[in-house]
Structures are given as C-alpha cells and as structure tokens.
Amino acid sequence: MELSSSKAKPGLSLDIEAAAGLIANSQKPDGEIPWAEGDKTDPWDLVEAAMGLNVGGRRSESERAFEWMARNQLEDGSWYASYRDGRPEDRTRDTNMSSYLAVGVLHHHLITGDRAFLEAMWPAVRAGLDFALGLQAPSGEIYWAMSPEGRVDPVGLLTGSSSVFMSLKCGLTIARLLGRDRPDWREAFSALGEAIRFKRHRFNMTKSRYSMDWFYPILSGALTGTDAQRRLDKYWDRFVVEDRGVLCVSDQPWVTMAETSELTLALQAMGKQDLARIMFSWILDCTFDDGSYWCGFTHPNMVIWPEDKITWTNAVVLMAADALYNLTPAGQLFNHDSWDDSGHALLVE
Numbered sequence: 001m002e003l004s005s006s007k008a009k010p011g012l013s014l015d016i017e018a019a020a021g022l023i024a025n026s027q028k029p030d031g032e033i034p035w036a037e038g039d040k041t042d043p044w045d046l047v048e049a050a051m052g053l054n055v056g057g058r059r060s061e062s063e064r065a066f067e068w069m070a071r072n073q074l075e076d077g078s079w080y081a082s083y084r085d086g087r088p089e090d091r092t093r094d095t096n097m098s099s100y101l102a103v104g105v106l107h108h109h110l111i112t113g114d115r116a117f118l119e120a121m122w123p124a125v126r127a128g129l130d131f132a133l134g135l136q137a138p139s140g141e142i143y144w145a146m147s148p149e150g151r152v153d154p155v156g157l158l159t160g161s162s163s164v165f166m167s168l169k170c171g172l173t174i175a176r177l178l179g180r181d182r183p184d185w186r187e188a189f190s191a192l193g194e195a196i197r198f199k200r201h202r203f204n205m206t207k208s209r210y211s212m213d214w215f216y217p218i219l220s221g222a223l224t225g226t227d228a229q230r231r232l233d234k235y236w237d238r239f240v241v242e243d244r245g246v247l248c249v250s251d252q253p254w255v256t257m258a259e260t261s262e263l264t265l266a267l268q269a270m271g272k273q274d275l276a277r278i279m280f281s282w283i284l285d286c287t288f289d290d291g292s293y294w295c296g297f298t299h300p301n302m303v304i305w306p307e308d309k310i311t312w313t314n315a316v317v318l319m320a321a322d323a324l325y326n327l328t329p330a331g332q333l334f335n336h337d338s339w340d341d342s343g344h345a346l347l348v349e
Contacts, residue, residue, distance in 0.1 A: 018291025019314040020056020031068030036308040043079040043097040045312040047104035052315025070124040077127030091148035095132035096160035099167035106170040110330035140195030158203040162216035173345040196222040211239040219266040256296035261320035
C-alpha cells in the first residue's frame with residue numbers, strides 16, 4: 001500500500017480561483033448550487049459546494065448557499081433528496097443529507113469566526129440532526145431515509161451513517177460553542193460509533209463495491225488508529241489505481257476526482273500527510289482549460305467522463321488542498337487528532 005515519494009507528480013499547482021469560481025458561477029441568485037449547469041441540486045452536495053466556496057474566499061456566496069438551506073428546510077427538519085430550480089424533484093428525506101449542514105456550518109465558523117452566523121444557523125442545524133437521529137435504530141445505526149409517503153426504510157448504510165457520525169460531531173461542537181446541552185446527541189453519538197466499529201452486520205445493504213463505503217468510516221473519525229489502518233490496508237488494492245487515483249466503484253474503470261480527494265482527506269486525517277500529498281498530486285493536472293476539475297476519467301484509456309463541470313467535485317478538491325496545505329483555519333477539521341473522544345472539536349477550544 002505504501003507509495004514512495006518519487007511517485008508524486010512534480011511541478012503542479014492548484015488554481016484555487018478557477019475551482020471556487022466554477023462553483024460561484026454555477027450558483028443561482030437565490031443561493032442554490034446545482035451539481036452542474038442544468039442539473040439537479042441535493043442538500044449534501046450543496047453544503048459541500050458551500051464549503052469549497054469558503055476555502056476559495058467566497059464568503060458571501062457560501063452564506064447565500066447556507067441561507068438557501070435554511071429557507072428550504074421542511075417542518076420535520078429534513079430536506080428533500082433533490083431539487084431542480086428550487087422545486088422538489090425527489091421527495092425522499094435522506095438522513096445523511098439532512099444532517100450534513102452541521103459540518104458546513106462549523107467549517108464556516110472555523111474560517112470566519114462569525115458567531116452571529118453560527119447562532120442564525122443553529123435552528124436549522126439542530127432540526128436537521130434531530131430528524132436524522134429520529135431514525136436511529138436501537139442498535140445504533142441510522143436508517144437511511146423516509147419515503148415520500150412517510151415510511152421509514154429500515155436500512156442502515158455504512159457510508160451514510162459514517163457521514164452522520166461526522167455531522168453529529170460538528171453538531172455537538174456547535175452546541176457547546178453556543179452553550180446548548182444535548183445529552184441525547186451525546187448518547188446517539190456513542191451508539192452510532194459503536195455500531196460502525198463493532199456491528200458492521202447492522203448495515204444491511206451492501207455497498208462494498210463503492211470506495212466511499214471503504215474510507216468513510218475513516219474519514220468521519222469513527223475508525224481511528226490501528227482500526228483505521230487495518231481497514232485502509234484491507235481494500236487499498238481494490239480501489240486505488242497507482243499514479244491515477246481512486247475508483248468510484250471497484251468493478252468499473254472510472255477514477256473520480258471526488259473520491260481521490262476524499263481519500264486524500266482520510267489519509268491526512270490519519271496523519272499520513274506524505275501519502276496524502278502523493279495521492280493528491282496524481283489528479284492536480286486533471287483540469288479543463290479554465291482550470292476547473294474533471295469529474296472523472298476512464299482507466300486506462302483516459303476518456304474524460306462525464307464532461308460536465310461538477311460543483312461539488314471542485315469543492316472537495318479545494319477541501320483536500322486545504323487539509324494538506326492549511327489554506328484556512330478549517331483545514332484540519334477532519335483530522336482525527338482535532339477531536340476528543342466525546343465528539344468535540346479541539347480546534348475551537
């Protein structure tokens with residue numbers, strides 16, 4: 001699994017303005033950020049795009065995106081799974097999508113220090129997490145969604161539950177910053193961590209073909225230390241194409257910038273900075289003429305696919321660069337040693 005430093009591509013740089021500018025230019029006047037021009041919007045990827053805007057110094061655009069989230073939150077604290085031009089398209093209410101706002105809001109606070117914005121966003125953060133935790137199983141995992149008809153789908157997804165774990169850590173930190181005590185969240189956090197670490201059988205819809213299912217337990221900090229290393233080693237050869245990047249799906253020849261950047265974040269979170277920088281260097285030249293990043297390419301024939309310029313892809317590239325090179329005070333948000341065992345960020349102490 002280990003790569004030598006000679007594998008890093010030399011002399012490459014990241015055009016921060018190009019990546020952030022692509023996101024900003026894709027944003028609608030009301031703050032909505034679709035995947036790409038003419039494409040859908042989903043709440044998780046909108047928050048990711050807003051985080052990329054903040055890394056790129058686009059604070060006002062980022063805040064408009066968060067304000068769009070607050071305006072479009074449903075009464076039960078959730079959001080629909082997708083929208084198009086502000087209108088609901090998929091009325092499924094996904095727990096992962098409904099909780100991720102907490103990560104974006106804490107990320108924004110770390111960069112700006114704006115307590116007033118933190119206070120303003122607290123009701124939406126609180127309601128989103130309460131919705132997700134309302135679908136927590138007795139054994140700790142988070143059921144993935146509620147149908148448009150209001151039926152809970154009792155399926156735990158490892159990737160989604162891992163992302164909720166990260167969201168819950170951020171929510172607990174925001175609550176602490178604002179003087180709100182949420183013992184119910186702390187209890188849910190403990191149960192969810194136990195499920196991810198020790199009750200893998202509870203995640204009863206297998207997504208093991210997807211690389212996110214491999215590294216999200218590490219990226220979220222649910223697995224750390226030797227447990228994280230063991231999981232990293234176990235599936236490295238299944239998903240990593242040396243000198244190219246990370247496959248989205250193990251049985252398809254498609255390397256994606258997002259998964260490669262997210263694995264870079266996970267490696268950095270573990271303290272493997274040299275390895276993370278090598279991996280990130282593989283994709284730095286995978287750009288369109290305007291400097292924004294491809295979504296992905298086929299391997300080994302190197303066909304760019306799709307050719308859309310994806311907002312959240314460019315956002316996570318920016319976030320990986322921030323983690324590696326400390327572009328903003330939020331760069332260490334995912335690092336395992338930035339958190340205590342109770343789910344509070346040491347970065348804000």
